[in-house]
Structures are given as structure tokens and as C-alpha cells.
Amino acid sequence: MSRFVPVDRDTAYLLPPSVDEWLPSDHLARFVVEVIEQLDLSELTRQYAGRGSAAHHPAVLLGLLIYGYANGVHSSRKIERASYDSVAFRYVAANTHPDHDTLATFRRRFLKEVEALFVQVLVLAREMKLLKLGHIALDGTKIGANASKHKALSWAHANKIEAQLRREVQTLLALAEKSDRAAIPDGMDVPAEIARREDRLSAIAQAKAKIEQRAGERHQGEQQEYEGKSAKRKAQRDAGKKPRGKDPEAPQAGPKDADQVNLTDEESRIMPVSGGGFEQSYNAQAGVDTDTMMVITAHVTQACNDKREVVPTLEQIRSLPAVLGEVKSLITDNGFFSQANVIACNDAGVEPLLALKRESHHTPLAQRFAPDAPQPQSTDPVVQMAHRLGTQAGRTLYGRRKQTVEPVFGIIKRVMGWRQMSMRGLAKAQGEWSLVTMAWNIKRMHVLRAA
Template identity: 30%
Template sequence: MAGFIEGIERGQTVLFPERLEDWIGEDSLVRVVDLFVDELDLPGLGFVRSAPARTGRPGYHPAVLLKLFIYGYLNRIPSSRRLEREAGRNVETMWLTGRLVPDHKTIADFRRDNGPAIRRTCAQFVELCRRIGTLKGDCVAIDGSKFKAVNNRDRNFTKGKIASRLVHLEADVARYINEMVRIDRQEEGEARVEKMEHLARRYGRIRQEIARLKAMDKALTDTPDGQISLTDPDARAMATSARHSGLVGYNVQNVVDTETHIIVTHDVTNQGFDRDQLSPMATAAKEALNRDDLHAIADKGYFSGAQILACHEVGITTTVPRPATSGNEGKGMFVKADFLYDPERDVYRCPAGNELTYRYSREEGGLTVARYWINECQHCPLQRRCTSGKERRITRWEHEHLVDDMRDRLKRDPDPMTLRRCTVEHPFGTIKAWMGATHFLTRRLRGVRTEMALNVLAYNIKCMVALIGIRRMMEAIPG
């Protein structure tokens, strides 16, 4: 009978003790982390030294803690307590930190106190990708995704939620009062006293909860968006793509290069919509890529005339589909796209061949729009498919040619929206898979931004290694 592969005897001694260096392969990802951090100008990025303990013991070098955090997020170990354990038992972390084992509070404090510097480190890696020529950034895709906060939905309040709870609590109060009256009339002895005391305690707790909710309802009048979150004050209730669902969390914005899938830039907001994010994110990507021009693709949630114009003014070409604001197309009726605009004569031509002429201009929602219409619709054979009124009206924004150009780009092959979907949704799926069915570990917007920067940095490192390999990556890191 064949034997088994046998391990080394635990008590066996060796003549020459093995070195930590011997346990780390030449192609180990931990070497990339070590070299990347060693090449950073940590004081220039804003990292601060840990304050020494009162006993006089010096603090840890920022490079040690930064390496530990990057390694943790690369290996799905974001918790400071888990990182403390890994530092004492993991050969790679021992090699990375020189066998130092910082306590979990020191690790957590480093992430809390160096948020802006960690975010600059993430941007520094993007600059490295651009410098070595891997990241060209001819075209980027923009998208947002909702991430759960540490705040539970039951600890997020709006006026509607408070009003609903108050109705139920007032009903409970009435029920307890009626029950106390019934017991007082029908029962005697010790059982009556015990029941009355029990109901009085329940009644008192409910009155306290009602007072707390009324005070919170009063405080809601001072909040700009009508929400209060008790655990994480910056977290907000947001709707998600699934029907009748939502979460309390943050809206993470990513700008991803369509060729390499590297995250060029990112941000975290507590606004539940994307409409105001097109220009800020596209402009930040243009600056990160150091380009004179840029093509940015986004979904219809980003459509905003003001945002599209702001991008155009700084040399950014945007492709964003216009959301359908009416159900006429589904009813088989004509929509605005069926009316052809003649820029030379400044008229619209309807499907029946008649012309809608310019009437006047005015400002709507901060945009200057012109009105066109025709008065001959009641005699037109296509009226039923066009309008139920006496005339058909068309509104045209003064920069409508930008929207027309976007519509033309959307009709080209390959479809930009397919490219967007295949590009920007992948990083979100990957990062959420790393985080698991959990939430951000930190609270407040500044902490969540730091945590997201570490996730993005870890994603980009893995992406670059997949593109060019570990050896080429290590050769390219030194400036």
C-alpha cells in the first residue's frame, strides 16, 4: 500500500533558519505593494506621523500601515481587527511590515486620520498607469452604484416614516388605556396590581418613543433633504434599480477607461441621483488623464442640458441617451425625433411635410428654449398620430445641436451603450463581490470616501497586473 506525502516534523531543528525573503516568490503581488509604497512621496501626499504614546514609544512609519491596508484590501481583509491578526500570523504581512504587529486601534486611526492622503495615493497609481502608457483614456464610461452604509433602514427617518410610526404608536396608547380601564373595573387583588404595573411601564415607554419621534420630526425641518440617519448621519435612503427596494447608503461614482477597464477617477456622494454628476466626473477624468479632449459615455440618468453644455465647454464630448418623457412612442404616436430640424431656415418639418415655425424664446429651468408650432393640424390626416390639440408644438434648447450629435453617435455601430454597460458595471460588480453581502465599515462621508479609495486602488492594482504582469509592473514603478 502506497504511503502519503509527509510534512516536516514540527519539532525538527534546522542548521540555518529560513528567512522571510525565502517564503515570498519573485512574482508575488505583495512585492508590487512594497515597491509602490516605497516609491511614494508620503509627506508630499499628506501622510502624517502617528503621535507617540505617553510612555515615549515612537509611532509606526506611515509606509508600514499603508502597505498593510493595501494588502488587506487586495485580499478582502478590510477590517482593522482582522488586519491585526494577519500581521501576526501571515507570512506575507510579516515580510511586508518587517514582522511588526500594530494593534487594531492604531490601524483604524491611520485610515481615519489619513483619508485625503490615501485618496491621493489612489490618484497617484492612476498617474503611474498613464505615465507608463497603459492608460490612454480616449474614451471613458461613467456610472453610479448604491453601496450600503453601516446605518440600518430602521434608523433612517423621514417625515413620512415618522408620521406612519406615530399613527401606530398612538393606536397602541389608546389600546393600553382601554385595557387598563377594563382591568381596573373587572379584576381585583395582586393580579390586578401586576397587570396595571406592567401596562403602565409599556405605556410609559411608548410615550417616551412618541416624544422622541416628535422631537426628531421637528429637527427634520432644518435638514435640507428631509432625512435623519442616527448611526451614520451622512448616509441617506436611496432607491435602487429593483422595484420597491432601496437602501440607506451612498452613491459611488466611477469613471472607467473603456479599453483597459481601469478606474480613472471616482467619488462618493450621498445624493440618490446621478443627474448632477456628469460634468464633475468627466472633468475630473480629463484632468487625471491629462488630455485636451475626452469622450465620455453615460446612461440616461445623467442626461442634463446644463451638464452636457458644461462638458462641451471644456472639450469633453458626451454621449448620453435622452430619457423618454412621454409614452407617445409606445402608443404609436409621433415623437420629437420624428420632426426634422432645418438649421438654415430655423424650422421643423413634421411627418406630413408641414413646417413648424419659430414663435418665441424663454428661459426654463435655467436653459433658454425656443418654441415652434403650426396651426394647420386640425386639417391634417395624421393629426390623430400627432396631437390632440389644434396645433403641434416643439421645444428646442439653444444648444440642441449637442443633443442631436449625441443621438447620431448612439445610432452608430458599435452601440456606445453596450460599450458602457460592458465597461463600467464590471468594476462595481467586482468591488461589491470583494466586500461581500455587507456594508462600508466606516461612518461619515469622509470615512466612506477613504474606504472606497482603498477598494479602487486594490482593483486598479489587480487590473494592471492582469494587463502587463507583475514583473513588468515592478520594472515600471520606479520613476
Template identity: 25%
Template sequence: MIPDDHICFLVESIVESMDFTSFDIRYSGAGHPAYHPRILLKILIMGILDRVRSSRRLAKNARENIVYMYLSEKITPDFRTISDFRKDNGDIVKEAFKHTVTFAREEGLLDLTHLSTDGTKLKANASNRRVLRREEMEFLLSFVDEELDEWARQDEIEDGEYGELRGMDQLPKSSKKTIQKAAKYYVKKMKERGEKFKEEVKEGLERAHQEVEEEDIKQVSTTDPDSRFMKNKKGKIELSYNGQVTTEKRGFIIANDISQGANDTDQLKPQVKQTEENLGGLPDKGEWSFDRGYFESGNIKFLSDEEIDGYIPDRDEKKKGNPFDKRHFRYDAQEDHYICPEGKRVRFVSEQFNKENNKTVRIYRGEGCIGCKERWRCTRRKDGIRHIKAYTEDVELNAMREKMKTPEAKERYRIRKQSVEVVIGDIKENKGVRSFLTRGLKTVKSEFNLICAACNIKRIWGLLLEGKQKKKISSTELTQQNWILFIQESLHI
């Protein structure tokens, strides 16, 4: 018997309230799928909440676990159906995530006075060892097209014989072992699976080669060409994706995305735009805090243009650098001069054009350097007078640095520790999501949308439990029949 206040009823309520009209129209008549997406969505979301993500285990639960049997309406999809749905229905899954945001907003749950964005590295479903360089991929493509059938017809192949592959002498010595190992594996699988394997491996190599060409990278994974080598917080470099998460003050995820870039800098604008789309507009006079990885002049200017009160710490703030580094000089925008750490003025003297980077640079010269006890720590110039070169973007960077030094900014920035940082910790620790099951950027984005939808449902559930405790309602009083009414009443507490 399922307890009357089990979270599965909330999963059911939210999924059932989704609009599946476009799906129903697309699959009306003959050829419609055997299982409606609402059933598969409920199974997948419930699985994330239970830390069960394997399609085989989910299929088993649909047959044996009373909660999953209830959600699946006693229909028993096999593991391939569940796996294929997760991979092939990104539009429906994305809509499910957006629906949790809409649901929370319409019920008055969102606190949009402060938004927070952060990125986290999640391991790709790909081996760090199964990567190839451009020339290796081109060689193997030629091998698959021209020689694989011939080698597969031979009864026995010794390792040494792979040194006779045509054209291998043109490859670097470091690549020969990789080619021999790959060729041996291809021949073995070709004997087992025939032409189907040949088609699959050729498709994978062509996709990997295309990724190398388009992205101008040196090497790529053959199992998941969209993944990239990234360093995680533990310092380990592995094939990964960069998950982006934006939350409101209470911890609801209002935007998410997957990036192939290890750097967060380019993800600020997409997160703002997706938030605007999901909420139907940006909050008026809202605050928005970002991790130091987003500290970049273009991002700061963008926030200003959008009238967003942004908070971004300097990416070099934690580094123990030279106390007389330019970033420690306070810029006075009104007077257009800098104040050095010793309190002396560094005034503007000229403007030049830098041909190397096609940028205009402004030159500032120290006024009180002669006689300063710190002059030789501050500059290496022979005359002992400090000069500062400032580019246009330094104005935005300096303004943000000064803002983040204020007690008010530090207080506002601490809010993210109770919102986005908690959410990312919940995804990795409580839900056990440290790597993806699917492969390819498109399907990984869909998988992340599922994870974020589950997080929002869990957050709604947490607020419901708080409401239940405040109203002192027992589980026996909360029947399935009045459960929806309780949701509607409790959400406003």
C-alpha cells in the first residue's frame, strides 16, 4: 500500500497537468507509440528521485514495485522503450522541465528577488582512453571502407600482422599502437556482427571527424564525440559536459543547459535568455549572482544593459598575487584616475591603439612615485614611476571589483550558498548524478532536463511537507481524494 502522502502522487499530478496536445496530434491514428509519454515521464522522474536511473532497473520496478506500477498504470514498458524515450524525446522532456517552473510560478512558490547561476562538470558516458587524433580517424575511416571486409574474412590474425596495414608507415610512431588496437577490435566485432557493425563504426568515425573539423580540436572521443576533456574540482581531467544551473532564492531551478566548453564565461547570456523565456520575462529590479568563472567585461556590460543588478567576484580574487597588481588599484571613474595601494594618484596621460589586439589602450602615470617606499615593489621601470595600461573593458571589471568589496555585495552574494550551490550539491550527492547515461549533446541536454525537473518536484514536495506540519495534518487525514486540494491550499503557506 502506498502511503497517502507519498511523493509519487505529486509526480503524477504535475505530469498529468502537462499539455500533450502536440504529441497526440503528431501520433494520432495508425503508428502511434505503444506508451503515452506521460507514463514514461512519470517512471523516469520517479527513478531520479529514487536514485534509480538505469533503464533496466526502471523496467524491473514497473513490473515489481508498487509505486512504479501505480505511475505506469500497470503497463510494463521494457528497458529499451524507456531508454529510447529518454534519448529521442528531448522536446517533451524540455517541456516537462519548463512545466515545473510554470507550476511553481503560478502557485506563488518562486522568490525571484535574487537569482543565482553556476556551472558544474559532469562526466560523459565515454572512456578517456577511446579518443583519436584527426589523422588516426582518417586512417581508420579508410581502413573500414577498403580493408575491414578483407581482414574479417581471414581465419586468424596475429597482432603483428596489423603492422602491414596499408599506409600505416605514414603515421607518427605514437599512432601506430592505437591503430593496431582499433583495427583488431573492428575485425573481431565485424566477425561477430557483420555489416551492421561496419555501418555503426563508420557513422561514429565520420561524426567524430566532423566534430574535429568543425570545432578545431586536436582529438575527440569515438564513443561520444560531443564530450570534451575538462578538469573537475578534484583536479582530474576527464571527458565531461559543463552543466549550467540557474535558481531562484528558494532553490527552484528556473533554467538549465549543457555546454561543451569547460569555461563558464560564455554561458551567462544563454542562462539569462533561457530564464527570460521560461518565466515569460525577467524579474523587475532583480539581483543575480554568478560564480567567479563568469567574470568578464562583456558579461558585466550585458547585465547592465539588461538592467540586472549583477554580482560577480573577480576570478583572480583567491590568488595570492602581487599586492601592487593593477587590479589592486582603485579606479575613480568620475575623475578618470587610479588610486594606488599607498593612496597616491595615477593620472591619465595618453591614449594609444594596440595593433596586436586591435584595441585602444589608455595610459596612466603615477604622480607620487618618487620618494615612495614601495616604488621598487610596485614597478620595474628604470625611472621608478608606475604606469598602468587600461583597456575599455577594464572600466566594467574595475566597477564590479569595487562593488564586490562592499559589505552589502558580500551579504547579497552569500545568498547563492543557500540556493544554487545547495541545488548542485543535491544533484551530485543526494541524487547521485555525477555522470550521464546518454551520449551526444542533444540527448545529454534532455537527460539534464529530466534531472532538473525532478529537483523542482522534490523542492515543491519539501514545501508541501512544511505546510503539512504547519497545519498539523496527519497521513490518515490526507487521502488521495483530497490530496490535490491540499496541494493547492498548502502551496500558499
């Protein structure tokens, strides 16, 4: 008697197979379709003119992208292939097979609309009783740009190459003016060589103009910071106090030798990454609900650090529908701390819990269980926040940050496999980050509903 399950590839189906019967009832693909069917896609459908051959419905294309991103399939070509090879992708696509060009064009075309759908998914989660806002943990992570850091041009190198090309152009012009043609090497086309160098000089001039523009913007910010510090120290001196440390130095205008622009994606930036080194990247920010681990706010920035990302996050929180509830507090590490950010949180009606310094991993036992210090009499918002962070309740709430936002980044990068932008430019990076975080939220809703 055979111990093996019979294998028969020749017998035809007695009835036409149904893709619906091949998926478990609690499969993520079913949930993705269920969620998308409840979204208002009118902003997408109205942009189809109705001319030519029939188009794939936006619900199908969006479902394929979301299910693909949720399962680590980001390439439009791989999604097209999966619509033939994978039962789950076949189910989402309703047994149709949109080609990779259709998927890529849809993703590029409707990135802005996806940002609005991101909020619709949050509202749907609230209606399903899976989400109620309370405490938000904010953090950022570096996501690779669709560009190599080796395709960047620095200010110093641009000036060096520019001078070399100008010398070569002068040499070629001198050769062209000579009556003795024998002086020109065999096979050299002087006009073509000059034109090639002129084209490179034009490209370098454009790159230098962009570097100068960024340097001007940086100098403006540094000048404002310098004036603020100088005014603060002057006020201390006027009050008869001696300021600590050295007086700040006035910032220098103009580009620095290391300032650079990427020739592939000029809107990306060289950023330090975890583990050491630098990569061409964007800084992706996410505000995550501490109770459900769902992403509530998401935006992309070109800044290497997180100091200026609290205000954009508060603006997103302010624009959320009231039905989602009220955000009580914003929790961040010390990379977000500044007095201006603390004041901005208070003005927005959100309690700030911005770490003042790096927290030690092993707090002494006596300190962990010490009673709360008395309420300070100072009206300084930073002093008040420091007191809240030092209380038992504040330490407990801040301790939830690492187990909230950092696991989300880890799952997105490792499990969902998304570590690099597919498209170039800040606007497209913002749209794709909204798509990624929406895929995460739907995947998380699927887990929460099962629980």
C-alpha cells in the first residue's frame, strides 16, 4: 500500500476552478480586497477619460500594489508575474493580469491620491474599533534613494573638473585655428570634442547653481540660529549673568568644498546610516500609535537629523479627522528635542515627552522605583516636561517608544523588504512612503482583527 498522496496532473477539473475557493477565509489577500472595497476611490476613477480600450479598475491596481508591498513584492514586473504564479495575487487581481507598465504608471500617477487614502484607512480602522488615538511615538529612519552616492558631484570636484574642461576647450580651439592640419591627431574630431566639453560644462554649471542655492538656504538657517544664540547671551549679560561657554561664531556664507548634489536624484541627500558610513537617502518619518502600532502620520524629509520634524508631524495630527480621537502626547528620543519643539507641542494641545538626553539601558533599581519628585514651581515648559519624564508614569509611557515605532521600521525593512525608494524625487518618495505605511496599516489591521 502506497504511503504517498496520489499525484495526478492529467485529469481535468470536473468543474471550472474558482480562485475564491483556493484561499483560506482569513487570508490577508481577502482582507486587502475587503478594505479597498470600502474606500472612496472616486478621485481616482474620475481621472479616467473612458476613451480607448477598457482600463483595469483602480481598485484592482491599488490592491495589487498594497498586497505586493505588504509581502515584499515591490517591483511592478514581479507583481505582474505573481498575478500568474500566485493564487493570492490572482485573487486580488480577480484573475486578470495587469502588465508591469500599467502598474508602474498607476503608481506614479496617483501617489498624491494615495496620501488621502492613507487617512481613509485610519478612519476605517476606527469604524472597525481597531484604532483610537492616544499616545503617538515619533521616529525617523533612513531609506535609500533610487540613486548611488557615487553619482554625486561635490563643490570642490566640480570646480576642479570645470577648470580642466576649460583648459581642454582652449587647447582644442587653438588646434582648430592652426593652418597646419597635421598637428591634429588622427581620428580627432575637434568640433565634436569641443561640443562634448561644452555640454559637460553646462551640466556642471547647473549642478553648481543647485549647490549654491542649498548653501544659501543653509546659511539663512544658520544665521537665524546664530542671532538667536547671540541675543540669548546678550540678555544674560544684561541681567548680570555670565553666559557659559564660548560665544558662537558667525556662520560663513557660500558653499563648502564637501557640499554636493546627486546627478541621478538631486533631491536626495547624503545621510549617515546606522552601522556607520553614509548613503544617498531620504529621512522617512512615522508617528505610531502606542496601543495598536498603526502609523498615524507619515512624511519624508531631506534633513539628516530629526530636529525640524516635530512641527510637520503636529500639522498632520491637526489635519486628522476628529472621529479618530485626540492625540494626548507625542513621544520621541532626544534627536527631536529643542525648546521650540516643546513649545510647539504645548501650543498644539499635545503633551510633549521629548527625551532631553540619551537614556541609559540599565537604570539603577533605586532610581527606577524612586517616588516622584515634587512639581517644580518654574513655568519653563522644558523644566515641566523634564519633570513629567522623571515621574513613574512618564518613564512608563516613554518606555513604550522603543517597543512601538522601532519594531514598525524593522518589520517594514526586514519582513516587507522595503529599504529603497522605487522612484526619484522628494514628492514621489513622499507618495511611496504613504503607500508603504498604508500597506503596513492594512496588514496590522488584519492582525488586530484576528486578535
